[in-house]
Amino acid sequence: MSSIEWAKKPVRKISEPVGSRLDALRHWWAVQRGPVRWSVYLLLTVVAFLLPHEDIGSFMSPHSDWQAILFYPIGGYILLAIGLNVVVGQAGLLDLGYVAFFAVGGYTMAILGKQYGWGFWEIIAVGVLLAALSGVLLGAPTLRLRGDYLAIVTLGFGEIIRIAATNTDSIGGPNGIAGIPHPPNLTDWEIPDTAFFQALDLEGLKPFTYGALDTRPYYYLMVIAIIGTIIFAKRLEHSRVGRSWAAIREDEDAAELMGVPTFKFKLAAFAIGAAFGGLAGVLYGSQATSIIPEDFPFILSATILAAVVLGGSGNIPGVMVGAFLIAWIPERVRGVGEYRILVFGAALVIMMALRPEGLLPSRQRKAELKEGTGGMGSLGAEVGGPGGAQVEGEVSK
Amino acid sequence: MKGLNKIGGVVKPGGASKSGKSGKAGERSFAPRGGLLELHHVVMRFGGVTAINGLDLTINAGEIFAVIGPNGAGKTTVFNVVTGVYQPTEGGVLFDGRRIDGSKRYQVTKAGIARTFQNIRLFHNMSAVENVMVGADAHHRTGFVSAGLGFPRHRKEEREGRETARRLLDFVGVAHRGDEAAKNLPYGDQRRLEIARALATRPKLLLLDEPAAGMNPAEKEALQGLIRRIRDTGVTVLLIEHDMRLVMGISDRVAVLDFGQKIAEGQPREVQNNPRVIEAYLGAPADAS
Numbered sequence: 001m002s003s004i005e006w007a008k009k010p011v012r013k014i015s016e017p018v019g020s021r022l023d024a025l026r027h028w029w030a031v032q033r034g035p036v037r038w039s040v041y042l043l044l045t046v047v048a049f050l051l052p053h054e055d056i057g058s059f060m061s062p063h064s065d066w067q068a069i070l071f072y073p074i075g076g077y078i079l080l081a082i083g084l085n086v087v088v089g090q091a092g093l094l095d096l097g098y099v100a101f102f103a104v105g106g107y108t109m110a111i112l113g114k115q116y117g118w119g120f121w122e123i124i125a126v127g128v129l130l131a132a133l134s135g136v137l138l139g140a141p142t143l144r145l146r147g148d149y150l151a152i153v154t155l156g157f158g159e160i161i162r163i164a165a166t167n168t169d170s171i172g173g174p175n176g177i178a179g180i181p182h183p184p185n186l187t188d189w190e191i192p193d194t195a196f197f198q199a200l201d202l203e204g205l206k207p208f209t210y211g212a213l214d215t216r217p218y219y220y221l222m223v224i225a226i227i228g229t230i231i232f233a234k235r236l237e238h239s240r241v242g243r244s245w246a247a248i249r250e251d252e253d254a255a256e257l258m259g260v261p262t263f264k265f266k267l268a269a270f271a272i273g274a275a276f277g278g279l280a281g282v283l284y285g286s287q288a289t290s291i292i293p294e295d296f297p298f299i300l301s302a303t304i305l306a307a308v309v310l311g312g313s314g315n316i317p318g319v320m321v322g323a324f325l326i327a328w329i330p331e332r333v334r335g336v337g338e339y340r341i342l343v344f345g346a347a348l349v350i351m352m353a354l355r356p357e358g359l360l361p362s363r364q365r366k367a368e369l370k371e372g373t374g375g376m377g378s379l380g381a382e383v384g385g386p387g388g389a390q391v392e393g394e395v396s397k
Numbered sequence: 398m399k400g401l402n403k404i405g406g407v408v409k410p411g412g413a414s415k416s417g418k419s420g421k422a423g424e425r426s427f428a429p430r431g432g433l434l435e436l437h438h439v440v441m442r443f444g445g446v447t448a449i450n451g452l453d454l455t456i457n458a459g460e461i462f463a464v465i466g467p468n469g470a471g472k473t474t475v476f477n478v479v480t481g482v483y484q485p486t487e488g489g490v491l492f493d494g495r496r497i498d499g500s501k502r503y504q505v506t507k508a509g510i511a512r513t514f515q516n517i518r519l520f521h522n523m524s525a526v527e528n529v530m531v532g533a534d535a536h537h538r539t540g541f542v543s544a545g546l547g548f549p550r551h552r553k554e555e556r557e558g559r560e561t562a563r564r565l566l567d568f569v570g571v572a573h574r575g576d577e578a579a580k581n582l583p584y585g586d587q588r589r590l591e592i593a594r595a596l597a598t599r600p601k602l603l604l605l606d607e608p609a610a611g612m613n614p615a616e617k618e619a620l621q622g623l624i625r626r627i628r629d630t631g632v633t634v635l636l637i638e639h640d641m642r643l644v645m646g647i648s649d650r651v652a653v654l655d656f657g658q659k660i661a662e663g664q665p666r667e668v669q670n671n672p673r674v675i676e677a678y679l680g681a682p683a684d685a686s
Contacts, residue, residue: 232545239544239551240534240558247520247531254518257480259506259535259598268541367522367578 015354022360030363048223052216053201063334068215071287073327075222076280081307081323082229082316083276088305089314089365090233090242091269092249093143094151096301097158100138101131101274103296105281107165110177110291120183120210124282131278132271139270143263146252158301165293176292180285182210183221210286218287225283229276230316236272237316245269246364310351312358314365321359325351429494433458433633434479434510434602439488441474441657448474450657451488456602456635461628463636463644463665466654467677472637473515475654476604479635480512481505493601506535511600513591515607515637521580525571525590528579529562532597565593569623585616589623602633609640621647645669653677 032040050056057066080102087095108127112118118126142153166174186208193203210217236242244265247255256262285291303326311322329347333340351359357366427437432455441449449471456462464472477483479490481502490498497505511532520528537554544551566572569589574582579590588608595603605624609617617640624647628634638644644651645665653661653668655677661668668674 235547235551236541236545239555240537240539241541241544243523243527243531243534246523246527250520250522251518253482254514254520255531256502257482257506257512258532258594259503260531261501261503272541272545364522371521 011350011354019355022355026360026363045223045227049220050200050202052219055201060328061331061334064331065215067219069327069331071215071219071222072284073331074324075219075226076284077304077307077323077327078320079222079226079229079280079283080277080304081311081319082226082233083273083280084304085273085308085313085316085319086233086236086276087269087273088308089319089362090237090249091245091266093266093269094147095154095270095273096151096298096305097138097154097156097161098273098277098304099296099298099301100158100161101135101277102281102284102300103161103165103293104131104134104274105278105283106285106291106295107171107177107281108278109282109285110180111171113181113286114177114179117181120181120282120286123286124279127282128275128278131281132275134278135270135272135274136267138274139267143266143270155298155301158296158298162293162296162298165296172292174293176290176295178290180289180291182212182289183286185209212289215287218283222283225279229279233272233276233316241265241268249368306348310348310358312361312365315358315360315362318358318360318362427489427491427496429491430455432456432491433493434635435491436475436479437489437491439475439478439485439490441471441478441483442486448657449478449485452654452657452659454652454659454662456633458601458633459628459631460649461624461634461636461647463638463648463651464654465638465641465644465651470654470677471657472654473606474657476512476606476637479505479604480510503535506598506600509599509601510604511595511598511602512604513588513595513606513608515610517584517587517591519579519587519591519594522578524576525566525579525582525593526559526562526575528590529565529593529597530558532594533558533561535598561597562593565596566590568596568626569593570619585612588612589620592623592627596627596632600632602635603627605634605636605638607637607639609638609643617643 029037052067052070054066060066061069080098083101084095084098087093087098105127108130109120109123112123112126113120138154138157142150142157145153165171165176171177185206188206188209191197191202191205191207197203205214205216207217207220210221244255244260244262247258247260248262248265252262284295288295304323307323307326308319309322310326311320312318326348330340330344333343336343357369361369427435429435434454434456436452436454439449439452439454440447452471452475454464454475464475466472474483478485478498479492481497481500481504485498488498489496492505492508492510495508497508497510500508520531523531534554537558539548539551539554542548563572563575566575569592571582571586571589571593574586579587582590588611592603592605592608608624609620612620621643624634624636636644636648648665650663651661651665651668652659653671653674655673660673660677661671663671
């Protein structure tokens with residue numbers, strides 16, 4: 001450690017003001033009431049819908065198609081990160097195979113859409129349910145494990161799904177499935193070509209017409225999906241369910257003795273996280289129109305996990321910022337050619353060195369991290385935290 | 398398991414006693430004796446070590462019952478057996494006339510048994526109110542669908558849980574610290590918060606594991622009043638405690654454990670003068686620590 005001491009001082013000069021600004025922002029937000037919050041939500045939504053603007057794009061990603069990367073990876077990663085945050089950040093279960101549920105959603109879209117001719121809107125429902133079901137199937141036998149062991153099993157599950165898809169000829173084997181249909185158009189309505197909409201770069205856009213030419217309708221669909229999942233996840237957080245997850249994270253044994261059916265709630269976390277992943281998969285599949293097993297590698301699980309940890313595990317705005325950065329930085333630095341992943345890696349290392357608790361951590365998770373206990377704080381070591389061995393210990397008295 | 402080693406273990410030659418379950422426990426039925434909680438010849442073995450050895454205990458509804466004994470006598474093990482942390486090797490536990498051994502821990506809590514812990518086990522980073530709300534949730538039925546979609550039941554239960562929490566914090570006397578993280582409460586308040594959390598599960602029987610540990614005399618005095626008030630609300634109290642003044646002051650009946658066996662039971666005064674009890678406390682080598 002001492003060998004990098006010299007580097008810490010200048011780094012702190014930058015990081016501490018930035019860090020304290022972020023913390024101040026969080027404190028400010030914590031005391032705001034309804035009207036202010038709703039105005040901010042509204043503003044953010046409007047901004048989200050205007051993001052595909054060409055001028056923003058030319059700054060944000062001069063080397064690639066901004067509108068396309070807004071849908072995936074940026075939007076997709078954000079949706080996946082919100083889903084994984086339910087499992088990792090809220091319930092404190094380390095899942096290293098999260099990409100499996102993304103794959104289930106994608107393949108559901110591909111198989112039902114291409115081979116059975118189902119409509120997109122029905123497939124969304126089925127894909128989400130199937131992903132949730134696969135979450136239950138994975139969770140039921142494995143959630144008795146804790147910490148590192150659970151991580152290994154989920155890692156295996158992610159690989160199994162990918163390898164099974166590679167080796168199943170009826171779903172295309174390694175070549176995957178191509179020719180997935182686009183969603184049917186809701187209407188062919190077109191935004192009028194007026195000066196106002198020209199300024200917003202929206203003239204002539206058909207927001208409900210899905211095709212290969214324009215990614216923006218898909219992006220809007222993604223935004224709506226993200227808003228929906230945020231509302232769902234946020235409500236869960238402030239309910240009996242979220243409270244039970246927090247209790248499980250802190251002291252699983254005590255939680256169960258206070259009447260929390262811990263297994264059921266952990267399974268619910270897996271199912272909900274999986275459902276969000278499945279939703280992302282369906283959207284991705286319908287836009288990409290072709291998927292192959294290699295779209296769902298282990299590194300994607302790791303990347304989404306990195307987004308959650310980097311952004312601030314347990315806090316939805318945090319993980320969204322984390323996912324955005326993780327998706328955006330590699331695209332932004334495409335200009336440096338083959339060095340871009342190096343730059344990306346360096347950016348991650350610097351960010352984690354500056355804010356080990358994440359960019360926008362939740363207050364409670366931050367405290368848990370300081371104690372080195374609880375859920376992801378100990379990277380999945382005993383969820384029991386300060387308890388763990390204590391029920392055993394109490395036998396001795 | 399350190400303390401267990403001191404017991405020296407009663408190992409039956411043929412009793413290849415694997416810890417945990419023995420098939421027998423489920424087969425026999427036990428005649429209820431009319432108590433709220435009944436232990437019927439409970440044996441709890443860990444490998445070769447017998448922590449509880451044939452314990453019979455009847456706690457009647459509405460009383461304050463204390464279990465005392467030297468360190469390592471098996472008192473907390475009794476709590477762990479009652480609350481489903483351990484399944485007894487032999488014997489059975491009846492609550493309200495029904496078998497509860499073999500139930501899951503949260504089912505035991507739902508059935509009406511709540512407990513506190515010898516070493517405080519609050520959810521440290523949650524606020525005091527949230528801690529109590531976790532207890533109140535034991536009887537709530539909001540699932541993730543109704544919570545996620547914001548159904549009326551969710552709102553109603555949420556409001557009710559919060560009110561319960563405030564009321565119970567007031568009852569135990571930590572209402573003024575409701576919004577603080579549990580770990581920031583002083584030690585005595587943490588103990589009382591644990592009691593509030595346990596009461597939120599609406600127990601018929603409350604198990605208190607050394608509630609006075611670490612308290613000063615004034616706090617102990619207040620605790621004594623609190624335990625009485627809990628009993629007066631109709632909750633039966635089963636207590637493990639080392640502080641003899643407290644035990645003798647509030648208990649209706651006392652049982653004394655030594656080496657996992659009951660060596661005396663009765664009213665506080667009788668027990669106090671029982672020669673076997675005095676020997677267990679003063680004469681036995683296990684007490685040397």
